């Protein structure tokens with residue numbers, strides 16, 4: 162048994178009153194950057210649609226990445242004040258949206274749309290104190306920062322290098338058949354804890370980053386230990402071979418968005434079918450890499466520990482069509498490589 166198997170060995174924790182258990186018969190396999198067997202890794206990806214790399218970022222790169230994220234928080238909040246009239250975009254609110262004066266679909270706002278190649282900050286409405294309620298001010302925390310964190314080699318070099326100077330990633334994407342991939346977007350997700358850090362329902366990434374045929378691939382990197390009690394991600398191993406259920410269609414003329422069902426197969430339900438779900442417990446610096454059709458999710462973080470992560474979506478650009486209803490109108494041309 163290796164270190165990561167030990168770490169991923171916790172069996173249950175109470176999360177939001179719901180007992181999260183390691184129910185699935187199939188857990189994602191863990192690999193180590195310097196000792197992995199390429200054939201086994203590719204096999205694990207084909208079988209499960211997901212695998213973990215326990216030492217994806219070394220200690221110094223992890224430290225640099227966290228420092229860059231701190232800088233991004235400052236830079237994004239300053240830009241918001243200086244260029245956007247301090248207009249706040251709320252990505253998530255547990256409060257009744259009809260009572261929320263800021264209740265617009267974030268995906269149709271200019272601030273969101275223009276974030277594809279920038280570092281923009283999105284908030285979550287959190288429970289207000291009595292005084293704040295009386296003053297009608299919304300309490301907020303950062304819910305995420307996105308979506309071009311990977312595009313700044315001079316300002317944020319560690320994050321840029323993680324994508325564009327990463328032999329492991331290149332080799333793996335080549336083995337998985339990618340010919341000319343791009344990193345489509347990147348997001349920092351802090352999941353602060355104490356009930357802050359929105360629940361993410363089971364979904365497939367191809368819903369939100371679409372090509373025809375679908376080609377999305379996700380790299381999710383833990384900046385802090387992600388465990389059962391601080392809302393680690395969960396997934397349904399093997400679900401990558403199931404059909405894509407929904408596509409998110411943004412109409413760039415009417416500025417509206419709708420979820421369109423393209424397949425009737427039921428979406429796995431984490432409460433009703435817990436046996437399908439497997440936790441992705443990852444130590445800081447470790448990563449989960451998964452197929453765009455793999456169902457994944459995470460709970461609200463009710464613990465007193467945050468669970469910070471950065472996630473990247475990749476798309477193929479060779480031999481696929483980039484669909485015009487993606488929220489990012491035009492994909493970038495920063496290829497990881499071209500075969």
Ligand SMILES: O=C(O)CCC(=O)C(=O)O
Pocket residue numbers: 350361366379381393394457458459470472473
């Ligand atoms: O970090 C999380 O909890 C969810 C992330 C996610 O859904 C994604 O990277 O697609």
